[in-house]
Amino acid sequence: MQIQLNGNLINTESKNILELLVEYAIEQKSIAVAVNTEIIKQEKWQSYTIKENDTIECLTFMGGG
Helix, strand or coil: CEEEECEEECCCCCCCCHHHHHHHCCCCCCCCEEEECCCCEEEEHHCCECCCCCEEEEECCCCCC
């Protein structure tokens, strides 16, 4: 299926968010994941089914001053 991940169109066989993060070697610690602008809680990553044409953004938290 084709989705948009962090602004890039990709093809993936991943069925859920957790599989997608593993497939693309995205560090799971200290990130938030938004699907179609909705934040998905980490405990739901494995059960949240990815659909064709979803837009997924992985947001990293950064400290600063």
